[in-house]
Amino acid sequence: MSLGPCEIFEVGPRDGLQNEAREIPVSEKVALVDKLSGAGFVRIECASFVSPKWVPQMAGSGEVLAGIDRREGVRYAALTPNMRGYEDALAAGADEVAIFASASEGFSRKNINATIAESIERFAPILEDARHRDMPVRGYISCVVECPYDGAVAPASVASLADKLFAMGCYEISLGDTIGAGTPDSIARMLLAVRDAVPVGRLAGHYHDTNGRAMANIDTSLSLGVRVFDAAVGGLGGCPYAPGAKGNVATEAVNAHLLALGYETGIDQAVVEEAADLARSMR
Ligand code: HMG
Numbered sequence: 001m002s003l004g005p006c007e008i009f010e011v012g013p014r015d016g017l018q019n020e021a022r023e024i025p026v027s028e029k030v031a032l033v034d035k036l037s038g039a040g041f042v043r044i045e046c047a048s049f050v051s052p053k054w055v056p057q058m059a060g061s062g063e064v065l066a067g068i069d070r071r072e073g074v075r076y077a078a079l080t081p082n083m084r085g086y087e088d089a090l091a092a093g094a095d096e097v098a099i100f101a102s103a104s105e106g107f108s109r110k111n112i113n114a115t116i117a118e119s120i121e122r123f124a125p126i127l128e129d130a131r132h133r134d135m136p137v138r139g140y141i142s143c144v145v146e147c148p149y150d151g152a153v154a155p156a157s158v159a160s161l162a163d164k165l166f167a168m169g170c171y172e173i174s175l176g177d178t179i180g181a182g183t184p185d186s187i188a189r190m191l192l193a194v195r196d197a198v199p200v201g202r203l204a205g206h207y208h209d210t211n212g213r214a215m216a217n218i219d220t221s222l223s224l225g226v227r228v229f230d231a232a233v234g235g236l237g238g239c240p241y242a243p244g245a246k247g248n249v250a251t252e253a254v255n256a257h258l259l260a261l262g263y264e265t266g267i268d269q270a271v272v273e274e275a276a277d278l279a280r281s282m283r
C-alpha cells in the first residue's frame with residue numbers, strides 16, 4: 001500500500017562537497033550532478049555563492065552551473081549568504097536559491113559572521129528581489145536542537161526564526177540538525193513547536209548522521225507529517241564551521257528506507273547507488 005509521496009532534496013554536491021578536504025575539480029562535480037539528474041530528483045543543491053575565503057571548496061560554483069547538462073524538471077539550487085552571492089547565483093542561472101540562518105547565536109557568528117538579527121537584515125533584500133522575479137527561496141535553519149558553541153537550543157527559538165523566514169517569503173524551511181545531536185525525542189519537541197508556526201507541508205528535515213540517529217529522526221519526522229528530507233549521496237558532507245558535523249544522512253539509505261516503508265519518492269535506487277559510488281570515489 002502506498003503511503004503517498006515523499007521527496008528527497010539532494011544536497012550532496014553542496015553540503016557534501018563543501019566539506020571535503022581534497023580540492024575537487026569542477027569536471028568531477030559536474031559529473032556527479034549529471035549522474036544525480038538522471039535519478040529522478042526534482043531539486044538538487046549543487047552550488048554555493050559564499051566567500052571563497054570562508055569555503056574554498058565551493059569556489060567553482062558558477063562553472064558547475066555552467067557545465068552541467070540541465071535536465072528538464074530538475075531545479076538546480078544554490079546557497080546565497082548575502083546580496084552579492086544572490087546576484088552571482090542569478091547570473092550563473094540557479095533555478096532557486098537558499099538563505100541560511102542559525103537558531104543559535106554562536107553558530108551564526110562562526111558560520112556567517114553575523115548575529116541572527118543581522119543575518120535576517122542581509123536576507124531581506126534577497127527575498128524582496130526574489131519575490132519580483134518569482135525566484136523560489138528556501139530557508140535553512142541550522143542547529144535546530146544543539147549548537148556546537150552554545151549547547152542546547154530551545155524549540156521556541158527555532159519556531160520563531162522559522163516563522164520569520166516563512167513570513168519573509170521562504171517557500172520551505174529546512175530544519176538542520178547540523179551536528180547530528182538530535183534524538184527522536186528532541187527532534188519531536190522541536191517539530192511540534194515549529195509546526196505551530198509554519199505549515200508542516202512547508203518543512204523539511206535536514207539531518208546529519210554524526211551519531212547514527214538520522215534515520216530514527218526521519219521516522220519521527222514522518223510520524224509528525226514531514227514529507228521532505230535533505231540527504232547527500234554517499235553520506236558526503238558536514239559543515240566547515242560545525243566541528244563534528246560529519247556526513248549528511250545518505251540519500252541511498254533514505255530512499256531505500258522510504259520505499260520499504262511504502263512512500264513514493266520517484267527516485268531510481270540503482271542510479272542513486274551508482275551516484276553514491278561516484279561520490280565516494282571523489283573523496
Ligand atoms: P565577512 O568576512 O563578514 O564578509 O563574511 P565581508 O562582507 O566582510 O566580506 C569578506 C570578503 O568576502 C570580501 O572580500 C568580500 O568581497 C567577499 P575581500 O575584500 O576580503 O577580498 N564576499 C564574497 N565573496 C564571494 N561571494 C560572496 C561574498 N560575500 C562577501 N557571497 C560571509 C560574511 C557571509 C560572506 C562569510 O561568512 C561566508 O561566506 N560564510 C559562508 C559559510 C558557509 O558557506 N558555511 C557552510 C554553509 S551553511 C551549512 O552548511 C549548514 C546547512 O547545511 C544546514 C545545516 O546543516 O544546518 C545549510
Ligand code: MG
Binds near residue numbers: 015178
Ligand atoms: Mg547541512
